[in-house]
Amino acid sequence: MKKYDVAVLGAGIVGICVAAHLQKRGRSVLLVDRRGAGEETSFGNAGLIQREGVFPYGFPHDYGALLRYGLNRTIDAHYHPSALPRLAPFLWKYWHYSRPARHAEVARKYAKLIEQCVVEHDALAAEAGCEGLIKRNGWMKVFRTLEERDRRIAEAEGWHREFGLNYRALDARALQDAEPHLAPVLTGALHWTDPTRVDDPHGLSVGYLGFFQRLGGEFLQGNAASLAERSPSGWTLRTASGPIEAGAAVVALGPWAGVFTRALGYELPLAVKRGYHMHYRAAGEAKLNLPVLDTERGYFLAPMRAGIRLTTGAEFARRDAIRTPVQLGRAEPIARDLFPLAERLDREPWMGSRPCTPDMLPVIGPAPRHKDLWFAFGHAHHGLTLAAVTGRMVAEMVVGETPFVDPAPFSAARFGR
Numbered sequence: 001m002k003k004y005d006v007a008v009l010g011a012g013i014v015g016i017c018v019a020a021h022l023q024k025r026g027r028s029v030l031l032v033d034r035r036g037a038g039e040e041t042s043f044g045n046a047g048l049i050q051r052e053g054v055f056p057y058g059f060p061h062d063y064g065a066l067l068r069y070g071l072n073r074t075i076d077a078h079y080h081p082s083a084l085p086r087l088a089p090f091l092w093k094y095w096h097y098s099r100p101a102r103h104a105e106v107a108r109k110y111a112k113l114i115e116q117c118v119v120e121h122d123a124l125a126a127e128a129g130c131e132g133l134i135k136r137n138g139w140m141k142v143f144r145t146l147e148e149r150d151r152r153i154a155e156a157e158g159w160h161r162e163f164g165l166n167y168r169a170l171d172a173r174a175l176q177d178a179e180p181h182l183a184p185v186l187t188g189a190l191h192w193t194d195p196t197r198v199d200d201p202h203g204l205s206v207g208y209l210g211f212f213q214r215l216g217g218e219f220l221q222g223n224a225a226s227l228a229e230r231s232p233s234g235w236t237l238r239t240a241s242g243p244i245e246a247g248a249a250v251v252a253l254g255p256w257a258g259v260f261t262r263a264l265g266y267e268l269p270l271a272v273k274r275g276y277h278m279h280y281r282a283a284g285e286a287k288l289n290l291p292v293l294d295t296e297r298g299y300f301l302a303p304m305r306a307g308i309r310l311t312t313g314a315e316f317a318r319r320d321a322i323r324t325p326v327q328l329g330r331a332e333p334i335a336r337d338l339f340p341l342a343e344r345l346d347r348e349p350w351m352g353s354r355p356c357t358p359d360m361l362p363v364i365g366p367a368p369r370h371k372d373l374w375f376a377f378g379h380a381h382h383g384l385t386l387a388a389v390t391g392r393m394v395a396e397m398v399v400g401e402t403p404f405v406d407p408a409p410f411s412a413a414r415f416g417r
Contacts, residue, residue, distance in 0.1 A: 006027050006250060010032075010251070012252065014391065015031060015252030016209050017391025018394045019212050022250075031212065038202050041383060044275065046302050047198040049134070052194055055110070056110055056360035058098030059098040061100070075331045077313050077316070120392060130203075135196060138193045138197070140192070181282075225259075254355045257377035273353070274315040277311045278345075279309050299313070310328065355377050
């Protein structure tokens, strides 16, 4: 039986970064996934490394938004009525932690992770030779009303004072100069200048995987459910190349982490938010220079190597329920009015599931009741953003170094289960 120092379960962007950082520290690492690298949740996202994202996406508290969501006709949120009884405990806790005072407390903890996201991706991308995938011109929220524009810019100014985030406020004319192919129906924009973006998120995952393998790491197909309880000599796991043994294991299974941890006796309050995307050809000579969020409508357009990517908001449903890309159907005609999209480039909409916790903080650190088992999941909308930070933190903990970010707020022990 082949032996490794560490087995990392899950080859999404988070698991790949954990594996690469461990291999850099001289450990022999096996990365395991049932599919190829970055082919699940990490495949579809807006491509943002969100340095500005100190406030993780909360549950709305204004009654107007709650009424709109309740009617189940919006682009930014959709739900399966049949899933609500099972989701209700999670949604109640999510609403609780999203109340303004508690959300502010969450942000102060979350900011410690977010403030490292760009520099950690830059460092890993440089080592992996993937610098060309990372663009440094940020992204924009665009607005249809003066009220929303002024409110969001005032909010950004507050975040600038508290968290040091940088931005530019654009009026309608400045926005037209910056993005001449957007329809002249907008009142302005908020340009976040600190974030970076990736124009091929799957390509970044593959690039980081290649770096891990060049360092001597191995990637095999296998089922994380076959991980056996730790014996005196280590954890055992079945792979496509036969059984292996590892001294430690890291769970980076994204939306499947809850299934795995429950089997080990943990009752963590995990849920998923599903999301969809579709690529389009830009019509004629049209060009989108920066990713844009149509703030009042709730969809995102991002220039990617594969085309203009239209992404939707959150769908609350069971992870494996039938796909219902109704948000894409609602967003597409509105997006076509804003930017000249030509034909669809994908055969069918892509769908993925974001792994979420009700307090909006990821789960990073040791498993409370199992020796040499580590958790790295629950990043919700910020899996790409926080992957390199999480990878370094977990690797430092596994090898006995002092983590460069205090992991205490992100411990699974905070749930007391």
